[in-house]
Amino acid sequence: MSIMIGLGIAILAGCFPKASEVIRNLPVENKEQxxxxxxxxxxxxxxxxxTNNCAKCHKLKEPETRTPEQWNKTLKRMIPKAKLNDRDGQLVRAYLIVNSKEG
Ligand code: HEC
Structure with missing residues (x-):
């Protein structure tokens, strides 16, 4: 709930969704990492x-359709679009990279 309120304030303040420092600075990681x-x-x-947050604008892009490297790159744009907080964004990223196609 506090996340929703925080988001509301961010939107009222006129901020466009933008990757947080944490998300922008995530290293490129492989499955083992x-x-x-x-x-x-x-x-x-x-x-x-x-499943709940990534099919709002387009169909779900299944994890095995991208390599870890592609996910690392794309998610820096999509996590803010999905308005996920840093923690949730990192969990989505972990799921996608672990199940991604071999780089
Ligand atoms: C607010 C709308 C919106 C949400 C929510 C959203 N996306 Fe997207 N997504 C887009 C748009 C628009 C494009 C096409 C333009 C682009 O690539 O930026 C796209 C493109 C993509 C692509 C293909 C582009 C590429 O670089 O491979 C992938 C993969 C993707 N999204 C994954 C996701 C994932 C995963 C989530 C959840 C974390 C998500 N999207 C949430 C709007 C959204």
Whole structure:
């Protein structure tokens, strides 16, 4: 809820959705690096967040349609578009990279 209020304030303040510092500075990571940082529960939550937030403007782009490198790049634009906070954005990213096609 506080996230929604925060977003409301950001929109009222005239801010366009823009990647946070955290999201913009995420390193390019491969599957192994993601698996060493996120557990199965977090990745499962990432899947739910992805399903609920990434099909609002276009059909879901399934994880295996992109390589880890492509996801790293695209998500810096799409996480802000989906208005995900840093935590949720990183979980979606973890789910997508772990299930991505081989780079
Ligand atoms: C507010 C609308 C909106 C939301 C929400 C959104 N997208 Fe997009 N997405 C777009 C638009 C518009 C394009 C095409 C233009 C572009 O590539 O920027 C696009 C393109 C894409 C592409 C293809 C472009 C590429 O570089 O591969 C992928 C993959 C993608 N989105 C994934 C996602 C994911 C994952 C999420 C959830 C985190 C998401 N999108 C949420 C609007 C949205």
């Amino acid at each position: 993601i698996l060493s940082k996120y557990n199965a529960e977090q990745i499962a939550e990432g899947k739910v967040l992805f």
